[in-house]
Amino acid sequence: MDTLPRRRALITLGATAAGLLPASSLLAQPAVAPSLDVPFVPTPQEVVERMLTIAKVGKNDVLFDLGCGDGRIVVTAAKEHGARGTGIDLDPERIGEARKNAQQAGVTDRVSFKVADLFETDVSAASVVTLYLLPNVNTRLRPRLWKQLKVGSRVVSHAFDMGPEWPPEKTDSVEGRSIYYWTIKPEHKRATKT
Numbered sequence: 001m002d003t004l005p006r007r008r009a010l011i012t013l014g015a016t017a018a019g020l021l022p023a024s025s026l027l028a029q030p031a032v033a034p035s036l037d038v039p040f041v042p043t044p045q046e047v048v049e050r051m052l053t054i055a056k057v058g059k060n061d062v063l064f065d066l067g068c069g070d071g072r073i074v075v076t077a078a079k080e081h082g083a084r085g086t087g088i089d090l091d092p093e094r095i096g097e098a099r100k101n102a103q104q105a106g107v108t109d110r111v112s113f114k115v116a117d118l119f120e121t122d123v124s125a126a127s128v129v130t131l132y133l134l135p136n137v138n139t140r141l142r143p144r145l146w147k148q149l150k151v152g153s154r155v156v157s158h159a160f161d162m163g164p165e166w167p168p169e170k171t172d173s174v175e176g177r178s179i180y181y182w183t184i185k186p187e188h189k190r191a192t193k194t
């Protein structure tokens with residue numbers, strides 16, 4: 001998705017490279033805010049706990065939270081379930097908060113956080129993927145999950161399902177919040193090869 005500030009910055013960059021504008025034009029640009037597909041809204045802690053319980057997260061798991069916000073799902077998975085985890089977020093401010101939270105929880109040896117676009121992130125190392133995104137973002141992400149995750153990997157989403165093409169195996173609710181659960185099956189891998 002594009003935003004006006006990002007477009008302006010790219011136009012300036014192109015014009016500068018083409019010699020149409022002096023290099024000092026780049027310095028005059030305001031910092032470009034990341035173009036987020038979903039705003040930051042944290043998952044309540046009770047819902048985090050239930051997501052991790054439904055996915056049976058344990059010490060042998062590698063959990064990826066795509067759009068990790070302040071890192072609460074990854075940090076809880078490490079602190080309460082002994083898992084290793086990676087949080088991905090496009091917003092550097094969120095990643096800064098997540099790192100601080102990991103430090104406070106004493107789990108920096110088991111977690112890492114990275115500023116990155118979830119649509120450009122390789123999730124093949126994950127045994128569990130957690131999501132709190134939006135319906136259209138989940139739907140766009142589904143083919144990547146089918147392609148990259150191993151058979152038996154689990155996916156848990158707060159609030160939104162994956163549309164009619166991937167009905168959940170389990171659903172639950174905590175304090176009026178829906179949770180959806182899927183596992184990767186051989187047929188999903190086959191579907192990505194056709």
Ligand SMILES: C[S@@+](CC[C@H](N)C(=O)[O-])C[C@H]1O[C@@H](n2cnc3c(N)ncnc32)[C@H](O)[C@@H]1O
Nearest residue numbers: 037038041042043067068069089090117118132
């Ligand atoms: C609804 S919040 C969920 C935060 C956290 N997972 C939780 O459940 O508490 C969505 C997060 O996705 C991040 N985000 C939005 N678009 C993204 C993208 N394309 N790549 C990576 N992160 C993104 C936002 O910065 C925000 O922190």
